[in-house]
Amino acid sequence: MYRYDEFDQEFVTERVAQFRGQVERRLSGELTEDQFKPLRLMNGVYLQLHAYMLRIAVPYGTLNAEQVRMLAFIARKYDRGYGHFTTRQNLQFHWPALKDVPDILEHLASVEMHAIQTSGNCIRNVTADQFAGAAADEAVDPRPYAEILRQWSSLHPEFVFLPRKFKIAVTGAERDRAAIQVHDIGLHAKRDESGRIGFAVYVGGGLGRTPMIAHKIHDFLPEEDILSYCEAILRVYNLFGRRDNKYKARIKILVHETGAEEIKRQVDAEWERIRHSALALPDSEIERIQAYFALPADLTPRPAESVVLNRARVTNAGLNQWIDQNVVPHKISGHAIATISLKPIGGTPGDATAEQMELVADLAERYSHGEIRVSHEQNLVLPHLALDDLPAVYEALERAGLGTANAGLVTDIIACPGLDYCALANARSIPIAQRISERFGSQARQNEIGDLKIKISGCINACGHHHVGHIGILGVEKKGEEFYQLTLGGSGDETTSIGEIIGKGFSSDEVIDAVETVVDTYLAHRANADEDFLAAYRRLGQAPFKEALYGAT
Amino acid sequence: MFKAATSGPAKVVTANRLDNGLVVFLDPQGGWTLDIAEARILDDDEIDAALAYGKEQDDARIIVDSYAIDVQVTDGLAVPVRLREKIRAERGPTIVYGEAERTKLTAAAD
Ligand code: SF4
Numbered sequence: 001m002y003r004y005d006e007f008d009q010e011f012v013t014e015r016v017a018q019f020r021g022q023v024e025r026r027l028s029g030e031l032t033e034d035q036f037k038p039l040r041l042m043n044g045v046y047l048q049l050h051a052y053m054l055r056i057a058v059p060y061g062t063l064n065a066e067q068v069r070m071l072a073f074i075a076r077k078y079d080r081g082y083g084h085f086t087t088r089q090n091l092q093f094h095w096p097a098l099k100d101v102p103d104i105l106e107h108l109a110s111v112e113m114h115a116i117q118t119s120g121n122c123i124r125n126v127t128a129d130q131f132a133g134a135a136a137d138e139a140v141d142p143r144p145y146a147e148i149l150r151q152w153s154s155l156h157p158e159f160v161f162l163p164r165k166f167k168i169a170v171t172g173a174e175r176d177r178a179a180i181q182v183h184d185i186g187l188h189a190k191r192d193e194s195g196r197i198g199f200a201v202y203v204g205g206g207l208g209r210t211p212m213i214a215h216k217i218h219d220f221l222p223e224e225d226i227l228s229y230c231e232a233i234l235r236v237y238n239l240f241g242r243r244d245n246k247y248k249a250r251i252k253i254l255v256h257e258t259g260a261e262e263i264k265r266q267v268d269a270e271w272e273r274i275r276h277s278a279l280a281l282p283d284s285e286i287e288r289i290q291a292y293f294a295l296p297a298d299l300t301p302r303p304a305e306s307v308v309l310n311r312a313r314v315t316n317a318g319l320n321q322w323i324d325q326n327v328v329p330h331k332i333s334g335h336a337i338a339t340i341s342l343k344p345i346g347g348t349p350g351d352a353t354a355e356q357m358e359l360v361a362d363l364a365e366r367y368s369h370g371e372i373r374v375s376h377e378q379n380l381v382l383p384h385l386a387l388d389d390l391p392a393v394y395e396a397l398e399r400a401g402l403g404t405a406n407a408g409l410v411t412d413i414i415a416c417p418g419l420d421y422c423a424l425a426n427a428r429s430i431p432i433a434q435r436i437s438e439r440f441g442s443q444a445r446q447n448e449i450g451d452l453k454i455k456i457s458g459c460i461n462a463c464g465h466h467h468v469g470h471i472g473i474l475g476v477e478k479k480g481e482e483f484y485q486l487t488l489g490g491s492g493d494e495t496t497s498i499g500e501i502i503g504k505g506f507s508s509d510e511v512i513d514a515v516e517t518v519v520d521t522y523l524a525h526r527a528n529a530d531e532d533f534l535a536a537y538r539r540l541g542q543a544p545f546k547e548a549l550y551g552a553t
Numbered sequence: 554m555f556k557a558a559t560s561g562p563a564k565v566v567t568a569n570r571l572d573n574g575l576v577v578f579l580d581p582q583g584g585w586t587l588d589i590a591e592a593r594i595l596d597d598d599e600i601d602a603a604l605a606y607g608k609e610q611d612d613a614r615i616i617v618d619s620y621a622i623d624v625q626v627t628d629g630l631a632v633p634v635r636l637r638e639k640i641r642a643e644r645g646p647t648i649v650y651g652e653a654e655r656t657k658l659t660a661a662a663d
Contacts (some may be wrong), residue, residue, distance in 0.1 A: 027572065029614045047617065049641055052574035082651035097573035344658050348648060353655055401655055419637060420646030430648050480635060 001062050001371065002147045002292045004112045011155075012109045015116060019043045020102035027099060044115025045101055049423050054093045054101060054238060056108060060128035060146035060170070061089035061374040065220040065361040068372055070111045072357035078104050083357070085350040087414060087465055088167070089127050089374040090118060094421055114202075116154070123153035123234070129171040129178045130375035133293055134337050134383040136329035140172035140189035140197050144289040145226055148281065149198065159234050164249035165239035166234070179376060179410045179492035181205045181214045182468055184251045185233060189510050190220070197223040203233055203253030203263065207462035211498045212252040215260035217267060223286060225271075228279040232271035236263065273356060295332065296369040302334025319394045321443060322405040327390065328490035334387055340380040340397060342452055345441040347432050348413040350378035359400045367393055376465075377414055377453075379407065409446040410454060410519065411437040414465055418458025418475060419482075427475025427482035427508075432456055435512045440519070447499040450517060451532045455490075468492035470533045471518055472499040473511065477538035484511040488545055489537045502542060503550050514549060521548040559629045565592040566603045567641065568611070568619035576641045577616060579603060585616055590641040594624070594631050 004012070019039070026036040040046075044055040056071070061073075065528045071091060075083050078100045079093040086092055096104060108114055117124055126146045133141040149168060153159065159166070171178040172189040180186025181237025186202035205214030205420040221229050237251045240258070255263050313320040326339040340360060342350050352360075360380055364372045367389045373381035385393060397403040413436060416422065418429030433456055440446055455469030459476075466472030472487035483505040506514045519533075525544050526536045535547070566579040577585035578592035583606065586592060595603055600621050607619030622638045624631035633639045640647060649657055 027614065029612075033611065033617050047569060049637070050574075050576055050645055051569070080651050095574075099572050235651075346661060347658055348650060348654060351650065351654070353651055355652075356655075401658060419640060420648060425637070428647065430646070434648065477636075482636065531587055 001064060001143075002059075002289070006181075008112070009109075012112070012114050012116075015043070015114065016102060016105045016109050019105060023098060023102050038120070040098075041119040041176040042116070043101070043105065044118040045096075045098070046119065047423070048094065048421055049419070049425075051095045052098055052101070053421070054096045054104065054115060056091045056093070056113060056115050057118050057125040058089050058091060058113075058374050059150050060132070060143055061130050061376070062127055062128075062132075062143065063374065064370045064471070065365040065370045065372065067111045067113055068357050068361040068364070070107055070113070072354040072361070074104050074107055075354040075357065080213055082290055082351055082353045084348075084417065085352065085378050085380070087376050087378060087416070087463055088125060089376055090125060091128070091374070092417075094417075100218075106219035109179070121164050121166075122160050123156065123162075123166045123168065126150050126153070127169045127178055127183075127376060129176075130174060130373040130379075130381050131155070131177060131328065131337050131383065132172060132297070132373075134330050135173055136331045137175055138173040138455060139191050141156065141177075141290075141293055142170040142187070142189050143293045144286065145187065145189060145291055147169045147292070148226065148286070149230065152230070159238065162201070162234070162238055163243045164246070164251075166237070166251065168230070174494060176492075176494040176496075177375075177498070179301075179465070179468065180206055180253075181494075182211070182465075182492055183214065183236075185230060186214050187226070188212075189223075192220060199223070200216070201224060201229065203267075204252045204260065206250050206252040207465060207467045208250070209247055209460050209462075210253065210256075211462070211467040212256060213496050213498065214252075215263075217260060217264040221408060224281045224283070225275055227281060228275040228277065229267070229271055231274060231279055232267045233497050235270050236266045240266075263330065296384065299335065300385060301332055302388070304333045306334065306390075309390050310389045310439060312391040316391070317402065318398065318405070319391055322394050322398075322403060323390060325405040325409065326407040330384065336385050336387055336390065337406040338382045338385055338390070338393065339375070340382065340402050341406050342379050342402075343406055343412050343437065344401050344404050345406075345411060346438045347401075348430050349413050353435050354378070356400050356402055359396060359402070363393055377412065379412070381433075405443065406446060408451050408453070410440045410449050410452040411446060412453070413437060414453070414455040414469070416457050416464035418456070418464075422458060424461060425475065426460075426477040427458050427484065429456040429458040429464055429473075429475060432473060432475070432484065432511060436515055439512055439516060448529075449523065449533070450529070451534075453491075454515070465492060467498050468496065469499060470537070471515060473515070476505060478505070480510045484508065484514075486511075486514060486518065486549075488542065489534065491534055497538075500544055518545055519546050521545050563624055563626050563631065564595045564597070564600055564621045565589065565624050565631050566595065566600075566607050566619055566621050567592075567638070568607060568616035571614050571617050574617075575597075576644060578642075579607065585610070587644060589624075589631055589633070592631055594626055594629070595621070605663070617655050
């Protein structure tokens with residue numbers, strides 16, 4: 001993975017020193033909260049419902065064992081022994097004291113991490129396919145480009161005061177695991193017939209109050225143009241994006257109001273002016289960054305079948321189920337990628353204790369060439385496992401409460417922190433996720449239901465991606481009570497769709513039954529066991545679900 | 554006596570501590586307590602003065618962002634009206650977290 005060069009390290013270290021001074025001045029009274037707030041936000045420090053919150057960037061969801069161990073250390077020493085992985089592949093600590101934050105940031109800097117640009121109206125942490133560089137179905141490893149974009153967007157002087165925040169996602173496989181069509185810019189790296197690398201460029205997607213699917217404005221942008229083209233998009237947005245109304249300030253509104261064709265024309269015009277500038281990427285620079293992401297030298301092909309694994313699968317039903325559900329093929333024979341579910345039945349989605357983080361770091365070091373990934377679905381990933389090692393990895397995970405075999409199933413729920421932690425929330429998300437998880441917790445029932453993505457947000461900001469949940473749940477406040485609105489048919493993959501509101505909302509008491517009714521209706525109406533929820537909903541439409549939920553109209 | 558009412562609707566002033574961010578409530582001595590049971594219960598005519606005091610305490614770098622919340626008082630004990638403030642007054646989420654959650658889930662699995 002990428003290692004900081006001198007410039008990166010110096011910049012991050014200086015930034016810690018600068019923030020240390022700012023915190024001191026705040027605590028000594030030289031800075032008022034109004035003066036300090038923008039400064040702390042620039043360093044990822046929010047004031048939430050119960051305490052400060054520190055959001056740490058995990059660039060394109062990639063971590064090494066040393067970094068995860070450091071996160072565990074910080075969780076234990078400065079927080080309450082756990083951390084929360086988010087839908088932006090970041091990590092949040094919910095309880096740091098302000099006075100400790102400079103020390104935390106210094107520890108992070110020592111392992112090449114920081115919290116810069118995890119807040120504010122700037123280009124945020126670039127996200128990517130969590131299986132990048134490992135997936136068998138991948139055409140191009142998106143991480144080198146994500147890294148190039150990270151370097152370009154870090155403190156880019158022109159883009160530190162954008163109309164609103166700006167999120168970029170990159171994938172390199174046909175199967176979109178990074179939800180690129182609901183980002184401000186989505187990039188799909190691919191190869192043409194001659195093997196050249198280029199990008200399909202999507203712009204203007206987003207969730208929140210006004211969910212929109214991005215428009216494709218370029219089919220195949222040559223790789224050397226990635227920065228000049230993104231810069232052109234950002235320039236058009238920076239110039240014409242609305243600054244008069246926070247709710248209309250994202251690029252999705254600009255694209256919607258201006259029209260995708262006109263936006264493309266404006267972007268192309270700007271791009272023509274700058275594409276041959278210093279932003280054009282020479283091959284040598286792309287190769288230099290790619291070298292950081294080469295597969296580990298000792299990750300060499302092994303026999304495609306593992307006798308050890310096959311034998312263990314016969315005798316260990318738990319392992320067998322976990323392999324079926326959480327393990328996918330690796331591009332190198334004899335290897336696999338494993339999703340570590342952070343969704344134990346009845347647990348808090350995305351939370352990991354310090355001890356669990358340390359175990360994952362140990363396993364990564366021992367079995368996965370030191371690499372760990374964070375998925376936007378709030379799970380962790382060990383990307384490079386030999387098939388022979390899977391039984392040992394599973395056993396260790398299982399002992400630590402990390403062996404839940406539910407990746408992609410009904411209990412693999414995305415949930416934002418909601419009213420249990422978040423100052424902006426209208427309703428709780430986590431308890432709803434926990435109750436659904438318990439309701440559908442039996443493995444047999446989950447298997448019968450098959451692929452089903454439930455996503456829950458505690459307010460319209462949609463951090464829990466409810467709009468793209470097969471079943472989406474949005475918490476609202478009605479007369480002081482928590483209510484939950486269901487949307488059906490959303491999807492964040494290569495067939496992105498925004499879920500449709502099915503009808504009036506449900507009270508906290510009713511909502512779990514309502515979800516079960518939706519699931520039972522699907523089971524009753526599906527063409528066969530191979531037709532998953534999304535496919536069935538797309539075929540059937542709202543009618544049978546509406547009728548089951550609200551009675552015949 | 555500072556306790557304005559022993560039952561019925563009233564208000565208390567809340568904020569977050571500057572140094573560690575934790576939720577606090579204004580108490581009868583002009584200090585800040587983590588426990589809403591020790592909060593000063595305010596009548597309508599006391600609120601402006603209490604908020605002005607909160608602002609001073611903000612300037613004095615004790616707390617951040619003080620504001621008044623509606624409470625229902627029963628036998629001298631204030632219970633926030635809005636769920637958001639109920640959860641804040643509980644000093645943490647409504648679910649168990651961290652090691653305690655691990656312990657709970659492990660027990661449930663056994
Ligand atoms: S969706 Fe709303 S409640 Fe949930 S984390 Fe985002 S802002 Fe908070």
